Amino acid sequence: MLPAVLKKQMPKEVSEEFTVNRGFDGCLVLYPSTKWDDIRGDLKQLSDYDEGEREFKRTYLEYAIPVGLDAMSRFLLTQKLLDWAGLKKDVILVGVGEYIEIWDQKTYESRTKMSQKDFSTMAAKVMGKIKPHTSTDVP
Numbered sequence: 001m002l003p004a005v006l007k008k009q010m011p012k013e014v015s016e017e018f019t020v021n022r023g024f025d026g027c028l029v030l031y032p033s034t035k036w037d038d039i040r041g042d043l044k045q046l047s048d049y050d051e052g053e054r055e056f057k058r059t060y061l062e063y064a065i066p067v068g069l070d071a072m073s074r075f076l077l078t079q080k081l082l083d084w085a086g087l088k089k090d091v092i093l094v095g096v097g098e099y100i101e102i103w104d105q106k107t108y109e110s111r112t113k114m115s116q117k118d119f120s121t122m123a124a125k126v127m128g129k130i131k132p133h134t135s136t137d138v139p
Helices: 006-008 033-044 051-061 079-085 105-112 114-127
Strands: 017-022 028-032 065-068 091-095 099-104
Touching: 017 033, 017 079, 017 099, 028 033, 028 079, 033 051, 079 099, 099 105
Parallel strands: none
Antiparallel strands: 017 028, 017 065, 028 099, 091 099
């Protein structure tokens, strides 16, 4: 089920149609159709003549499935996706900008466990490279 609080964070042009795929960190990723269209456009730029690029497309798209929300904002996942992400009972949905990650609760908690100092170090390393936006930069 897609909680209302996450649904409200999605861009207004997002419909009730999504694509679910496996993520790169052991979670599933729920992409709004607009974001998935962008990803498909990126994949079309990969060469069918390059073995590595063909293999990546094949592997990446193997688990991708379209899903729609029902009247209660629920969606169904295949057993193949549930097994791949180790989803059994307790799951966590995490809004990550333009998509939502779907995690097994224990896996998520073990991956995100870090001290405040480690979090601060990670933030400095990742965000320290970004030029801060001003209110005039935002469209």
